[in-house]
Amino acid sequence: MPKLKGKPKPKAGLAMNILEKFLQTYEKHCTASQSCVSPTIKQDLQQCVTNDMFITKFVLTNVESLSRNVHPVYLTPLLRTIRDERYRRGKELCICGINLYPQDIANLAILLELDGRTIYPFSKLEITHHVLDLWSMERLGMALPYSRLSSLVLDYSNNLFLNGNHLQCLGAIELLRPIAEFEESIGQVKKANAQLSLEAANKDADLHSKVANLNTTSKTNSPTAMENSRKKKKRKVSKKKHKKSDPGPWLARLHLADNAIDGRFRQTEENIREFVQLLTSLIRNSDHLVEVDIDGNAIGEQSAINILEALKDRKKDKMPHINIEVTPQMSSMTFREIFKNCSKTAKKRKKKKTKC
Numbered sequence: 001m002p003k004l005k006g007k008p009k010p011k012a013g014l015a016m017n018i019l020e021k022f023l024q025t026y027e028k029h030c031t032a033s034q035s036c037v038s039p040t041i042k043q044d045l046q047q048c049v050t051n052d053m054f055i056t057k058f059v060l061t062n063v064e065s066l067s068r069n070v071h072p073v074y075l076t077p078l079l080r081t082i083r084d085e086r087y088r089r090g091k092e093l094c095i096c097g098i099n100l101y102p103q104d105i106a107n108l109a110i111l112l113e114l115d116g117r118t119i120y121p122f123s124k125l126e127i128t129h130h131v132l133d134l135w136s137m138e139r140l141g142m143a144l145p146y147s148r149l150s151s152l153v154l155d156y157s158n159n160l161f162l163n164g165n166h167l168q169c170l171g172a173i174e175l176l177r178p179i180a181e182f183e184e185s186i187g188q189v190k191k192a193n194a195q196l197s198l199e200a201a202n203k204d205a206d207l208h209s210k211v212a213n214l215n216t217t218s219k220t221n222s223p224t225a226m227e228n229s230r231k232k233k234k235r236k237v238s239k240k241k242h243k244k245s246d247p248g249p250w251l252a253r254l255h256l257a258d259n260a261i262d263g264r265f266r267q268t269e270e271n272i273r274e275f276v277q278l279l280t281s282l283i284r285n286s287d288h289l290v291e292v293d294i295d296g297n298a299i300g301e302q303s304a305i306n307i308l309e310a311l312k313d314r315k316k317d318k319m320p321h322i323n324i325e326v327t328p329q330m331s332s333m334t335f336r337e338i339f340k341n342c343s344k345t346a347k348k349r350k351k352k353k354t355k356c
Contacts, residue, residue, distance in 0.1 A: 015054045019045050022085050029077035029084075036063045036071045041078065057092040075104040079111050086118050094126040105136045109143035126153040137171045145178070163257040163293070169271035172261055173278060179251050180278040180285075187285030251282070253291040257325070261297035269300075276303040280310035283322065293325045304330040304338065311341040 023045045030037050040059040048055045062073045075098055082090065111120055132140075132154060144152075153159060167175065261275060276299060282289055304326065314322065324342045328335055 013052055016049050016052045018085075018087075019049045019055060022081060022087060023049075025084055026077060026081040029080045030074075033074060033077050034071050035074040035077050038073045038078070039063060054089045056089055057094065058090055059094045059096070060098055061096050062098055073098055075100060076107050079104075079107045082111065082120060083118070088118065088120055090120060090122055092124040092126075093122050094124075095128070095130070096126070097129040100127070100130055100132075100136065102135065102139075105139050109139050112143045112147040112149065114146050114148065121148045123148055124151040124153075125149055128153060131166060133166065134168060134171045137167055138174055141174050159253065163255050163259070167256065167259045167261070168265055169261050169267045169275050172256055172259060173271070173275050176275070176278040176282065180281040183251075183285040184281050251286065252288050254282075254289070255291075255293040256297065257293045258296035261294065261299060263298070263300075272299055272303055275299075276306050280306050283307070283310040284313050284317075287320055289322060290320065291323045295325045295327050297327060298329045299327070301330050301334065304334045308334060308338050308341065311338065315341055 023042065026041065026045075027037055029035075038060045040061045044055055044057070044059065058078065060073065060075060060078055063070055075095060081087075112122060112125070114121075261272070263269065263272065279292070279294070283292070307324070307326070311322070311324070322342055324338060326335070326338060
């Protein structure tokens with residue numbers, strides 16, 4: 001009998017050879033663009049070469065040196081190396097403290113988009129300790145629907161926080177629109193299903209009442225009827241236990257403090273209203289949203305009232321608790337009402353006076 005051919009075993013030193021060439025290409029691109037080699041990239045590559053294992057996380061950091069002659073670290077040489085070597089094993093790309101220019105953002109967006117000949121399946125992107133401007137946010141936003149990213153960090157600390165990024169109204173709108181529209185569609189489906197369930201429950205109640213009036217007391221108390229009622233209860237319980245979680249991307253914490261979301265920088269009241277409309281839609285529809293920080297943005301009294309109404313609707317629908325921090329640049333009454341409607345209990349308000 002002929003021998004069955006199985007999957008070929010990986011050759012010894014395969015990762016070592018690929019990564020050694022990767023490092024050489026990266027150093028070559030750095031020299032050509034007058035960029036310094038990132039110490040973390042070089043160290044991680046050398047470590048993976050020693051262990052003969054592929055690198056999946058690229059951490060790009062700057063060079064700490066007192067010498068003024070050392071060139072800064074740029075992003076583009078690393079991106080060019082990934083494309084030239086067609087390295088498809090990267091999962092995480094972390095950029096910390098690197099100055100990013102429009103060409104860097106454009107190259108990054110092209111790499112993330114899955115419409116090229118070679119797919120680079122990065123699932124996590126971090127850009128920390130760098131202020132992104134409006135154009136950069138818009139360009140990255142255009143690439144997100146065509147990427148495989150499941151985690152995005154754009155902050156000078158940790159998590160999905162965007163504090164101090166100067167997004168302004170237009171940048172924040174571009175960020176929130178797809179999330180708010182998705183949550184609103186899910187909310188409409190849930191409300192429609194709840195209405196159908198209510199109508200079905202009312203029909204069942206009417207049917208049971210008619211049957212109860214027709215049957216005698218002895219028949220309804222018979223062992224067979226009682227056994228059937230027990231089976232129905234068990235079926236209902238079993239259905240509740242096997243309920244599946246809702247699919248989709250969920251936003252839990254949104255931090256947009258100090259992002260110039262106000263009437264400055266040629267932003268109109270219409271832009272502010274559109275931003276607040278998207279934010280209130282998230283508050284009304286998202287069961288997963290638990291924290292919002294828009295402190296440092298002068299959104300105005302009417303926008304604050306709209307947020308207050310959204311909080312009241314959320315509380316009325318018995319949705320999960322949410323923490324909101326807003327600027328005190330509004331009437332004291334509105335500020336107190338927002339504080340009141342996003343607090344769980346009076347006791348916790350006494351303990352945490354500064355957090356809403």
